[in-house]
Amino acid sequence: MPSRARTPRQAGTNRGLAPGAAPEPLVIASLSGTLRVREPGRVVIETGGVGYEVLVPLSTYYRLPALGNQVFLEIRQIVREDALTLYGFSSAVEKRAFDLLTQVQHVGPRHALSILSVLTPAELADAISREDIHKLDAAPGVGPKVAERVVRELRDKIGDLRIAEPPGGPPIRAAARDGSPAIVDDAVSALVNLAYKPVEARRAVDSVLAEEPGADLETIIRKSLAVLLGEK
Structure with missing residues (x-):
């Protein structure tokens, strides 16, 4: 079931609201239920008869169980004028990394998911501390200017990203x-x-399968990324 975090106003009794004003919406902080759809970058989790679409980085996708099994994800809910989107993560530290990245100017959720699909939170922290622009720039869609901005704005905020992540599912x-x-x-x-x-x-997938025809999906994606990043 979705775990909802209340805003400070909601933690009370909504006192202070203008007459006729609606209370602030609840924020989904985590989600547990049955995995109904599992696609690279997107899942649907059903709980209480409702299916929640959640966007995930590949690092989380690799840890998902088979369809029909129970799954738990940390959730970051982002509300825009025209959309409410849920982003899911296999650990709290991965969610924290996403939050830090999206605080950087011109780094949106898509950039953050891209970075976390190729770097673990610990690897991200290491790249930032060493000012390794090339490693950050290697993430799809992330150019050198964005990578430099990530280093500059997060170098003093990455300490908790080095905390060891709890083991996820297989x-x-x-x-x-x-x-x-x-x-x-x-x-x-x-x-x-x-x-x-x-x-x-x-082309990258074909090149990987030509060398390793019996590879599983995670291996194919990881090695294809290595091929593509090497060409960048």
């Missing part, structure tokens, strides 16, 4: 192997969600 292991259409499509979809063009994503 990494995803796709049933489809030997370059089947299903596993190829899933791998290409994951890379396209990271802002790569379908043609270059397919």
Whole structure:
């Protein structure tokens, strides 16, 4: 079920609201339920008869259980004028990293998910502390100017990102192997969600499968990312 965090006003009795004003909406802080949809970058979790769409980095996607199993995610809810979006993470420290990244000027949720899809929170903290612009710039969609801004604005805020993450669930292991259409499509979809063009994503996946035809989905995505980042 969704865990909701109340705002300071909601923690009381909504006193101080103008007559006729609606109370502030509850914020979803975590979500547990049955995994109904599992796609690279996107899941749907059903709880209480309601399906919640949640966007996730690949690091969280790798740890998801099989469809129909119970799952728990830390949630960051972001409300825009035209949308309410849920972002999910397998650990509190990963959620903290997302929060820090989205505080940086011109770094939105898409950039943050892209960075966390290729760097763990500890690796992110290490790159920032060493001012490794190239490592941050290697994340899809993140250019050198954004990488420099991340280093400059977060260098004094990354201490808690080095906390060891609790072990998550087992990494995803796709049933489809030997370059089947299903596993190829899933791998290409994951890379396209990271802002790569379908043609270059397919080329990278094909190159990985040519060398390792029996690879599982996580291995294909990770090695395809290595190919693409090496070409950048």
